[in-house]
Amino acid sequence: MNVHSFEIFLRTPDKHNRLLGAALELFESRGVDSVTVPQVAKAAGVATGTIYLYFKDKTALVNAVHHYWRNTYNGFVLVPAPPGLPTKEEFGRLWQRMVLFVRTYPRPARFLDLHQHAAHLAAENQAAEALFAMRLAEMVARGQAAGALRPLPAEVVTAFYWGAAAGLAKFLADDASFDGRTAAETGDALWRAIAAG
Numbered sequence: 001m002n003v004h005s006f007e008i009f010l011r012t013p014d015k016h017n018r019l020l021g022a023a024l025e026l027f028e029s030r031g032v033d034s035v036t037v038p039q040v041a042k043a044a045g046v047a048t049g050t051i052y053l054y055f056k057d058k059t060a061l062v063n064a065v066h067h068y069w070r071n072t073y074n075g076f077v078l079v080p081a082p083p084g085l086p087t088k089e090e091f092g093r094l095w096q097r098m099v100l101f102v103r104t105y106p107r108p109a110r111f112l113d114l115h116q117h118a119a120h121l122a123a124e125n126q127a128a129e130a131l132f133a134m135r136l137a138e139m140v141a142r143g144q145a146a147g148a149l150r151p152l153p154a155e156v157v158t159a160f161y162w163g164a165a166a167g168l169a170k171f172l173a174d175d176a177s178f179d180g181r182t183a184a185e186t187g188d189a190l191w192r193a194i195a196a197g
Contacts (some may be wrong), residue, residue, distance in 0.1 A: 016054050018044040023065050028111040032062055032120070063122045066115055069108040070128040076101045078135050087148035088191060090139060091161075095187040098165040103178065109169035113162075133158050149194050157194050164190055 022043035026035045037058050041048040055061040077097045081090045102109045115121065116129065137154035144151060164186055168178060 015044070015046055015050060018046065019051060019054060019061065020065055020068060023061050024069070024107060024111055027062065027065060028107050028114065031114070032058075037061075059120050062115075062120060063125055065111070066118075066121060066125045067128070069105070069112055070125060072105075072108070073101055073112060074128060074131055078132065087139075087143035087146055088195070091143070091191055091194070092187055094136075094139070095161065095165075095190060096183075098161065099168065099183040099187070102165050102169045103183075106169050109166065113166035113169065116162075132162075136161065143194075148196055150196055152194060160190055160193055 019040060023035075023040045026040055026043055035058075037051055038048045040058075040061065041051050044050075051061065055064060077094065079097065081093055085093070121129070133155070136158045140149060140152070140154040140157050143149035149157075168183075168186070
């Protein structure tokens with residue numbers, strides 16, 4: 001899949017998916033509060049009233065976009081590691097999957113970062129967000145029990161990894177300098193920040 005594969009939503013005959021694609025593009029580039037329902041409809045190539053056949057209101061549309069991409073992200077990134085994988089390799093594998101998502105889907109990655117813990121998110125979307133933090137907390141607990149990680153709170157480790165991936169999505173995702181070497185060096189720096197001395 002190429003870097004702009006989300007754009008397939010804009011070309012599909014399925015109006016629901018075209019609306020999700022148009023909303024993602026506008027919400028990510030302009031911010032949710034700056035986007036109107038008629039703007040989403042126009043970008044999707046449908047009448048404004050068509051949106052209300054699929055979504056109750058703009059909040060429901062935001063939640064639908066978030067639901068799709070948060071669950072796609074979790075399915076992409078939170079693939080269980082093989083049992084017994086050493087902590088360093090487990091965190092390296094996590095980072096590689098995060099980078100692959102950011103490189104494949106930069107716009108959705110930026111959208112997810114913008115809407116982290118947003119008040120307008122439905123309970124199911126908040127639970128999907130919490131799943132990422134919970135899985136990282138489990139990884140941190142295993143790594144600390146094995147003596148491989150510093151005694152940092154899991155939230156700090158999560159912030160390091162999420163923040164690094166979000167920063168790459170914002171500043172380098174569409175840039176040729178965001179190559180395998182840059183991603184690997186960033187992953188090494190993250191590991192050094194959390195590894196036990």
